[in-house]
Amino acid sequence: MSASYRVDGMTCQGCARSVTKAIQAVSPTMDVAVDLEAGLVTVTGPLDGVQVKDAVEGAGFDFIGPV
Amino acid sequence: MSASYRVDGMTCQGCARSVTKAIQAVSPTMDVAVDLEAGLVTVTGPLDGVQVKDAVEGAGFDFIGPV
Numbered sequence: 863m864s865a866s867y868r869v870d871g872m873t874c875q876g877c878a879r880s881v882t883k884a885i886q887a888v889s890p891t892m893d894v895a896v897d898l899e900a901g902l903v904t905v906t907g908p909l910d911g912v913q914v915k916d917a918v919e920g921a922g923f924d925f926i927g928p929v
Numbered sequence: 930m931s932a933s934y935r936v937d938g939m940t941c942q943g944c945a946r947s948v949t950k951a952i953q954a955v956s957p958t959m960d961v962a963v964d965l966e967a968g969l970v971t972v973t974g975p976l977d978g979v980q981v982k983d984a985v986e987g988a989g990f991d992f993i994g995p996v
Contacts, residue, residue, distance in 0.1 A: 876990070877943040883989030884951075921988055922950030923943070 864906040868926035869918055872898055877923070884921035888913055902929065931973040935993035936985055939965055944990070951988035955980055969996065 872878055878896035881903055885894050892907035905914055915925040939945055945963035948970055952961050959974035972981055982992040 871943050871946070873943045874941040876938050876940045877947065879938070880944065880947040880989035883987065887987050920950065920954050922947035 863908075864904060865911065865914075866902050866904040866929050867911070867914060867918070868901055868929050869903045870901055870924035870926055872896065872901060872903075872923055874898070880921050881918055881923060884917040885909065885914060888917050901926075930975075931971060932978065932981075933969050933971040933996050934978070934981060934985070935968055935996050936970045937968055937991035937993055939963065939968060939970075939990055941965070947988050948985055948990060951984040952976065952981060955984050968993075 878898055881896055882894040885892050889907055889909050892905055892909055895904040911928060918925040939948060945965055948963060949961040952959050956974055956976045959972055959976055962971045978995060985992040
């Protein structure tokens with residue numbers, strides 16, 4: 863299952879890595895792709911949207927919602 | 930108790946916010962100050978170095994050690 867979410871506040875590769883690690887801390891097998899310019903996080907794996915939201919917000923970024 | 934740690938990989942305010950939130954997720958009352966240019970995180974509160982290290986690494990940054 864793959865889904866994309868709009869996430870605000872990511873401005874550099876450090877941010878992208880932080881979001882990726884936060885999601886993979888909950889589910890290590892999640893595939894996470896970050897598009898910094900578009901402000902999009904695309905995930906493939908077992909987590910649902912609420913779990914992704916919690917991980918993103920826990921890492922200090924603004925989870926806007928699915929796109 | 931206040932302590933400063935060298936943390937690599939923080940390059941913007943998004944990174945600084947992410948590190949701050951990750952530490953405060955473990956201990957909400959921790960005061961966290963990030964010096965991006967120096968690559969330093971200064972914390973004041975109850976967490977020990979191992980807990981700060983775990984939070985920083987969990988957020989995707991490289992914890993180097995105390996300074």
